[in-house]
Amino acid sequence: MTQQDRPEFIIEVLTREFGDLMEQDPAAFRRKFRKMAASPFAFYRGSAALFYADVTGDYADDRYLDERTSRVWMHGDLHAENFGTYMNASGELVFNVNDFDEAYVGPFTWDLKRFAASLALIAYGKALSDDVITELVTKFGRAYLTELRAIAVGGDDAIGSITLRNATGVLRRVLQQARLNTRVELLAAQTTVDDFERRFSLGDGVHEIEDDTAAKVRDAFEHYLTTLPEKTRPVSTSIKDIKLRKGVGIGSAGLPSYNLLLEGHTEALENDVIIYMKQAQVPAVARWVEDDRVRGYFRHQGHRTAESQLALQAHADPWVGYTELDGIGQMVAEVSPYAADLDWADVNEPDELGGVVADLGRAVARMHSVADDESSHDLVNYSTEESIAAAIDSDEAGFVPHLVEFAHRYGAQARSDHQDFVDLFRNGRMPNL
Numbered sequence: 001m002t003q004q005d006r007p008e009f010i011i012e013v014l015t016r017e018f019g020d021l022m023e024q025d026p027a028a029f030r031r032k033f034r035k036m037a038a039s040p041f042a043f044y045r046g047s048a049a050l051f052y053a054d055v056t057g058d059y060a061d062d063r064y065l066d067e068r069t070s071r072v073w074m075h076g077d078l079h080a081e082n083f084g085t086y087m088n089a090s091g092e093l094v095f096n097v098n099d100f101d102e103a104y105v106g107p108f109t110w111d112l113k114r115f116a117a118s119l120a121l122i123a124y125g126k127a128l129s130d131d132v133i134t135e136l137v138t139k140f141g142r143a144y145l146t147e148l149r150a151i152a153v154g155g156d157d158a159i160g161s162i163t164l165r166n167a168t169g170v171l172r173r174v175l176q177q178a179r180l181n182t183r184v185e186l187l188a189a190q191t192t193v194d195d196f197e198r199r200f201s202l203g204d205g206v207h208e209i210e211d212d213t214a215a216k217v218r219d220a221f222e223h224y225l226t227t228l229p230e231k232t233r234p235v236s237t238s239i240k241d242i243k244l245r246k247g248v249g250i251g252s253a254g255l256p257s258y259n260l261l262l263e264g265h266t267e268a269l270e271n272d273v274i275i276y277m278k279q280a281q282v283p284a285v286a287r288w289v290e291d292d293r294v295r296g297y298f299r300h301q302g303h304r305t306a307e308s309q310l311a312l313q314a315h316a317d318p319w320v321g322y323t324e325l326d327g328i329g330q331m332v333a334e335v336s337p338y339a340a341d342l343d344w345a346d347v348n349e350p351d352e353l354g355g356v357v358a359d360l361g362r363a364v365a366r367m368h369s370v371a372d373d374e375s376s377h378d379l380v381n382y383s384t385e386e387s388i389a390a391a392i393d394s395d396e397a398g399f400v401p402h403l404v405e406f407a408h409r410y411g412a413q414a415r416s417d418h419q420d421f422v423d424l425f426r427n428g429r430m431p432n433l
Helices: 003-024 026-036 040-046 048-055 108-125 130-153 169-180 183-190 211-226 284-288 301-312 350-370 384-393 396-426
Strands: 072-074 083-087 093-097 104-106 191-194 197-200 239-245 257-262 273-279 321-325 328-334
Touching: 003 026, 003 048, 003 396, 026 040, 026 396, 040 108, 040 396, 048 108, 048 284, 048 396, 072 108, 072 301, 072 350, 072 384, 083 169, 093 169, 093 350, 104 284, 108 130, 108 350, 108 396, 130 350, 130 384, 130 396, 169 350, 183 191, 183 273, 197 239, 197 257, 211 239, 211 257, 211 273, 211 321, 211 328, 273 321, 301 321, 301 328, 301 350, 350 384, 384 396
Parallel strands: none
Antiparallel strands: 072 104, 083 093, 191 197, 239 257, 257 273, 273 328, 321 328
């Protein structure tokens, strides 16, 4: 494809991915696209469909893929801002990959390439040189491979989950900040107390719902409870209030999401819990993975999203589950007070960035390793870490340079695509908007 053909290709891919939703809610997509127009990285975040069209087309290179390494449970949207903290089922704060809306089973290298290119965009936005970008991607790739091999041999060399016990530098500060958060602060931000009872506050993006819709949400909630493991089923199951939320995140444009306020484990108001029930969508990567075993495994997209998070996170959030609303799959999880994202604006110098990306490489290796033959599902029934390590052994010397070359090349492509996208959008060439 020539660069002259690129604008039409961008329109084609984004229309195929979002066309129906754009037609249903053009205002939501105008907001989404304006956010994407803000920077090359913001565009990259919101255009996973374009990335997958490229890595299966002009940017395809399958040198490390075989029958097994093409069937790894992958994150699906592994860019630099999809990392943060969560409170696991054991009550421990963990820094790890987050946001599993795009998760699927496919080639492990697609995750690594998507992250490497995003890292190149982050570093370019900080005016760092190509040599520094090469160094950062190299540190990520080496840390990934070192941790993966340590997990594969089963020794004590694997770092494991990043927690307050072993985190250092930037990631330790993120965990410490998350530890300072409280449920009381979260409730104060999203709710009010009227006549001695707590209810959601109305405001920007928060809307009342009709009684019949509330009844459907309550029925869906009852079904959701049956999807939670008995041993981790939360005590809080009494609904106090329900509201519709719109405009939640770049990736969720046009998709309805309901917040449910639940009675806590005591009658004290500070113990109340907020969960969300969000319509799940077909992940961008699924359109490019031709595997009926994977496609047939999931009941609906809500089931896929929940199962993926449970598979990819060791000791995941105990509230993660799924349900259906009007026959459409929904993902359900807690709006956690202990979630804190890694803020790249606070990480600018190469040495500090290097420490962070090495930690992220280890986190990704652990993610790729947990959802295999030793997990609770049977979709990936072999050791992924052993399979990936064996595939890399076929050309170990080329593994990191392969990621580095892709990061530079696709980072430049994304910057060019961003400019094309801005011109297309501002000149009214995106359909249905």
